[in-house]
Amino acid sequence: MASPRVGETDIEKKIRDLQEVEERLVVFSVDILDYHSILIALNGCSALFCCLDSSDGYDDKVVDLEVRGAINVVEASAQTESLEKMVFTSSLTAAIWRENICSEKDVDERSWSDQAFCRKMKLWHALAKTLSEQAAWALAMDRTLNMVSINAGLVVGPGITQQSPRSTMSYLQGAAQMYENGVLAYVDVNFLVDVHIRAFEVQSTCGRYFCFDRIVNTEVEAIKLAQSLSPLISLPPRYECQGSEVYAERLRTSKLNKLVDSTAFIGFSSSPPASFGCYVFLEATVRSCLSAPLLVGSPPPPPWRV
Template sequence: MTLCLLREISLADDVLVDERDTSAPVPPRTRLLRNTPVRGTLLSDICSPRLVSSTYFSQTSAIVGCNGVFHVASPVPSSSVPNPEVELIEPAVKGTLNVLKACLEAKVKRVIVVSSGAAVGLNPRWPKGQIMDETCWSDKEYCRTTNNWYCLSKTEAESEALEFAKRTGLDVVTVCPNLIWGPLLQSNVNSSSLVLIKRLKEGYESLENRLRMIVDVRDVAEALLLAYEKAEAEGRYICTAHLIRERDLFDKLKSLYPNYNYPKNFTEGREDVTMSSEKLQRLGWSFRPLEETLIDSIESYKKAGILD
C-alpha cells in the first residue's frame, strides 16, 4: 500500500522516508521506498510498529516541514497470536496516537489514517439487509468475544484517531478499504494477495461461497490522495469497489486463466454484509474494472515467481 501510494504521488511533491530502526535488516519494501524517485513534503513512516508505539519524540523531527502525513501501517497477524493485546492492539492504537501527537506538534495540515473495512463490518446489531455506511462501526465487545483481534485493533485505532482529532482540532481523515488486490511492487507477498494466491494454488475441495468486497491497490492509493487533497474531505470513508461471490469470482478467473488449481466445490453459508463507497465517490473517486485488477494481480505474481 505504501509503495503504491508513493508511486501515485511520484510526480507531485517530495516524500520524506525516515528509517529509524537502523539495527534491523532493511526489508525489500524499505529498499524500494528509498529508491523511489519522488519530490515534495509528504512523510512515509516505515518504522516498526513496536518502535512507533513506544515513543513519538523521534517522529516529530521527521514530520517537521511536512504538509501531510499518511499513516498506512498496522500489525497484521500471520497466524494465531499468543498475546493479541500486546502484539496487535497496543501497537495499532499507541502507534496511531503517537503519530498523531507528532503531527499536532509539527503543525501538519492533514493526516490520512488508513483503517479497514474490518472496522466497519463486524456489527451484529446493524439492521439485517441494510447496506453499511460510514456510520457503522464494528462492535468492539463482539470482536473480543469472537477473537477477531485484527478487526478490534483497526476499530480501536480508527476510533481513537477520530476522537483525538475532535479533542485537538488536528485534521484527520480515515479511509477504510476492504480486500485489496492488484499488482505487487515488491517480491514479498502481503496478506491480502495471499487470499487470492492460496485459492489458485491449493486446490480446496470445498470453499464457502462468501461475498468478497474487492478494491484495487491503485484505486486505494487514489482514494488516499483524494482524501488528502480535497478540502471538503472529512471523517471516514469506506473504500470498496466490487462485490462478488467466491463462485462467480473463480468462474471469471477460470475464463482468464483456466489452468490453476481452483476450488472444486462451494457451500452456502452465512449471510454476508455489504458496504457502500458512495461517500467516497461523491468526493470524486472512481475505480477500475475487476477484470483489470485480476489480470494485473496474477501477471505480477507470475513475474515475481509466486505463481507459475
C-alpha cells in the first residue's frame, strides 16, 4: 500500500497492530516523494496496491505532488524484480470531465477527462487523478510493468464520511454537473476492496476498470446519497422531492462485470479463501488512505439543485 500522507491515524495503528498477530506482515512508513524509501519498502513484495490521495484536499500544487508520487511508485515497482502486478487506484473523475459530455452515449474505460477543461473549472481532484494515472500508465508501458488501474466512484460505507471528509468533498466538486450528466456514481468500500483483490489475482486482468455500485440519476437517489453523507451534506428540514426527472446513465461497466462474474465475491464468502486476510488488510488500508482531519468550512453544493 502506498500513501502520500504523514502521521498515523487510528486505522493505521490498527494495521500496525496486525503485525503482532501476523508474522508475514511488515508495515513501512513511506514518503511517495522519496523514491528510495519506496524501493526499500517494495523489496520482496509480489503485489502493490497503490492508493494516492491528499488528506488536505486538492489545489494546483497538490496535483503536481500526486503526479510525482505516481511516477516514483511506478518506477520503484518496475525496478522490483519480485513484483508480479501493481494495482493502481484511480478515480472516475479521471474519465468524466470534458466539454459536452452530455452528448456522449457511452463513457467507459477508453474515456479521459480533458486537462484544459479541468484547469479551467478548477477541478483539481479530477486533474490530479487524470494526470497521475496517465503518467503511471505511460511509465508502466515504457517499463513493461504489469499494471491494472481501478477507477472508483465516490467511496461510501460505514464511517467513510467521518474518516475522509476532505476526500469525499474533493470528489464531489462539480457534483451537480455530474448528476445532470449521468456520471455521478458511488461504490461501497467493501466491493471496491474485493475488486482490487480480483484485479491482482486474476491473471487476465489488464488496463482500466470502472468500479461503482450505482449511478445517481434521480432526485430520490440523490437524496439517499446526501443522507448517507451526513453531516457533510445536509438537506433542508422536511425537504421533499421537487421533480421526477431521470437523467440518462452514461457510465458503462461491461469490463468490470466480466471480472466480477468470473470470480467469487471475496468479501461475503461463507468460507473465506486464503486471500481473505488480504481483503481485511486492504479494507483497512483503503480507509486509511481516505482518512483525514475533520473538514473546516462550508461544504460545496449538494449533487442536485433545490
